[in-house]
Amino acid sequence: MVMVMAEEEENALSIEPEFPKSRVKKIMTLDEDVKRVSSEALFLVSKSTELFLQLLAEKSAEVAIEKKRKTVKLEHIRIAVKRNRPICDFLLDSLPMPTETVKSDKPVVVADRPKSVPVGTRRIDQIFRKSEAQAQVEAEVEAQVEAEVEAQIEAQVEAQLEDEIEVQVAAQASEPVPEPMEES
């Protein structure tokens, strides 16, 4: 009984790599500080990445089902990421912004990005920053316009008030002192 169970467990624990080792290693060593990596480390990174991908795919599919969709889309992935604490912490900022993917299934995210971007910023991150900058500029312009309009209105109101006061003062000044003249 124990033997059978052990065998089953062993079969379930496939050591066969799902990802090409050399590619995993390349990605690991993109970081200049990472120079040497043991084969065990390489193996564990590969396996844990597999688990991670499975987890994220599963969660994204759940979101798609919630939204009654058959196709898993970027928005579903985003929601799945947001719902998972450790994943959210490192991944949320790296996802493409929703505004960048106006048309469904158009490969905007990858193809339209600027070609020369330092790897440290991660290309998806760059789009996020660009939108932020744009939003900032727009906000500044808006604020400026608002301020100008407000100033104009203020000036108008002041001018009006001044006029009114002048009229009143003038009216008072020219108002005849009550005289019995009018009664008779």
Next chain:
Amino acid sequence: MVDNNVGGSCSNYNENGGIIKEQDRLLPIANVGRIMKQILPQNAKISKESKETMQECVSEFISFVTSEASEKCRKERRKTVNGDDICWALATLGFDDYAEPMRRYLHRYRELEVDRTPNNNHNVQDRGN
């Protein structure tokens, strides 16, 4: 250095201005897609954009875990990132759920390694349980 931009893939520059091709910093989309398909329900579809996004996500994951492990090595003045460092990094970053499966995989891996290469440098002599 000749840049073979195969298949029209985008390039990135690394910190020294060297070109990093997409195929070097992403896992193959075929592998990513296959694993996703295995997990998803039968009738589910995956948009191309989602697959590409997942590619980026997994590369981020690899970098994230690796740099955490590498930092530990640096502090302890070790040059080689080993399996324990990876386990530690996973736990530190909140992926404790992975710790148990990783330990089992590592155990299995070491067993197989002993069978394959008797002269390897892992101390896996006492593997009987």
